[in-house]
Amino acid sequence: MKKLTNIVRCSVSFLFILFYASSCKKDAVFPDDGRESYTVGFKFKEFEQILTPLQTRAAQRASANTRATTASTENVREGLIYYWSFNAETLLPDLYPTTGSSITYNGGSPPMGFSSGWRYEDYAAGSALSMTGLTELIIKMPLNNVRDVQTLAFDISSSGTGPKSFALWWTQDGTDYRILAEDNQFSNTNTPQSRNAFSYDLSGLSLDLTKPLYIKLIPKAGSRGTAGDYRETTGVTKVDNFRLYGAAQVSSGSSIRRLHYHIFDVETKTCVMAGATDINDDGLTDFTVSLPEGEYVASFAANISDATLLIPGEVAADSYYLANVFANHQAKIYGVLDTFAVSKDMQLDVILKRYYSEIKFEFTDSRDLSRVEKLVVKRQREPVFYAPFNPMMANPIQDMTEIVVHRHFDEGGKEFVFHQFLGGREVALPISYLVEAYDGEGILLRSFTVDSAIPNNVQLVFRGKLLDAAHLNAGFQVRLNETWDGSQIVEFE
Structure with missing residues (x-):
């Protein structure tokens, strides 16, 4: 039988074990095959430390002036x-x-x-x-x-x-x-x-x-x-x-703070444990669990946002996937995928990494943008989902949502930022967005399309004019920042 470890690309070299909480779908049931069980503890790195936003201070100021249609100004x-x-x-x-x-x-x-x-x-x-x-x-x-x-x-x-x-x-x-x-x-x-x-x-x-x-x-x-x-x-x-x-x-603009977990048997590809637990304000605490001797593949997914993740319950590995609706554009989703072997009592560390990239629009118009009251961003490609154990899975997501943002631009913040969920993929994924700018009466001022390709956990900046170029054959600059102190710029129309 082909093992899951042969198709999982482990991006984080930490072994970990998942816990059973009262929120689990059901107790894990293991066959009475004589295997000895062991107590394994895992320790989270201080979770709040990895929740530092990707955006710069300027983007944070712009975000403070931005409100989605589903949020109120008083939170x-x-x-x-x-x-x-x-x-x-x-x-x-x-x-x-x-x-x-x-x-x-x-x-x-x-x-x-x-x-x-x-x-x-x-x-x-x-x-x-x-x-x-x-x-x-x-x-x-x-x-x-x-x-x-x-x-x-x-x-x-x-x-x-x-x-x-x-x-x-x-x-x-x-x-x-x-x-x-x-x-x-x-x-x-x-x-x-x-x-x-x-x-x-x-x-x-x-x-x-x-x-x-x-x-x-x-x-x-x-x-x-x-x-x-x-x-x-x-x-x-x-x-x-x-x-x-x-x-x-609503604190911090995120009404949902939840950790999802799935653990699969390497040999049978069956899910032996699945569930979710809330992330407290102080982060995640240490846990222990008892599992039989053997090899496992586990997936963690932490969701800090205003909408639930699209994630199945207790399913086989080849049916497992993660997705986030496009309109949930400020979602901070973290995760990790790895294999581990249980052969003795042990304590292991867990570190979660970002499962999203930051998309930023910087508008370089010299004139006032006060006419713009609403920006609409529409995805032009299929919904993004992450199926780590089945790269050939047919797209299970039907997501027709779009990002609707009401903006009040000022001279120091002609920009807006959103998050694109990508999962743990390391290969660049083509993306395409249609951007529409409207005035206060709902009249379309301009629409344009931008394209690029990005892997997970990067900053992508589209830089150009929002209105000044409305009737000109001008395009945006694209800057891809992967290392936080370097960038790559390409031109496109």
Whole structure:
């Protein structure tokens, strides 16, 4: 059998081991083949040290004057502040204002079952949380950075012998619960696992926003219609699209700080462990895990941005990929890919590297650019994805998004910057962008296309006139900076 190590180009010569956290899809199950297991610890280099932005001070000043259409000038997000789609089959929320949330059931254990879910707005149906013999479900939501709490909502269903009603309680100390809604009867009791949507107004609660909010769901038999008798120990309850509405401050412009991990067996190419965990404000802490003796290939991907990564769950190595939607243009994505052998207890270091390059436009117009109110950047090639174990994979990404930036140019900052996800590739990838400049009334002032080819982890600068060259046969200069103290310049029309 061809080994994965033969097709993986290891760009970082550090061995590491991945950890199991409560956010994993499931426990790794290893065959009882007599192999001895060992404890392996890994230590992260201080994660915040590698989050230094690529852009120069000038670009940082320009970035301060730039806001995407999805962001507010006060960095406050209104609407969904917590949301669990469960589509990645983990207990981590898709949206959250701060870290520290948790989901437990039946005395404090993390529920690890998932089944088919329901669509919510732009989120696919995907998966839902599924629990057999549910006696209580507790969702903890820290309210740090939350400005206001308005509404709680979720979808719920059950099997024919599952609960058809529930009571809902709340607290902020984790012990002294108060009733929120006593009797919540399902509207559809006759069809097993039919969707029932519930919503609750929380604006009247006296909440201390320095303390977490706990929501407890206790199932009840309820009016059963033609459903079977309630069986507390075998009935199945399904919860999906759990969400909290309000207003929350978004720190550092990134609402998502998450580390994804996959670990594959070298011989079988199967995934033996996969999941994700939040990155705390203090970075990543040290971890240990027990694995049987053997060889493994592992992938880390850290996402600091406002949108989730496009990444499969627990899949075979040849189906594994990473991608980022183009509109998520300020995403800072880091990763590492390497092989390691487990044959004794050990502690190893992990260093993540950038999985993106910086694209910068420097406009050299001598005249005022105050007419320009909006820039739109459209990708002209296929969406970028990174499949480290299958270079011949057909493109699995359908991404038609574009970058829309509202700018207020000044004399000292006629530029803007975005990040292009590339993964761990070392070979230059052709790129092409269509740039459109609009005035305040939505009238197109100019459009032009730029092209180049870049590997990962470089700075690419397009330099030229935005408006002065609108009716001239003039092009941009392209500067590629790979070493931070050297550059390469080429001309193009």
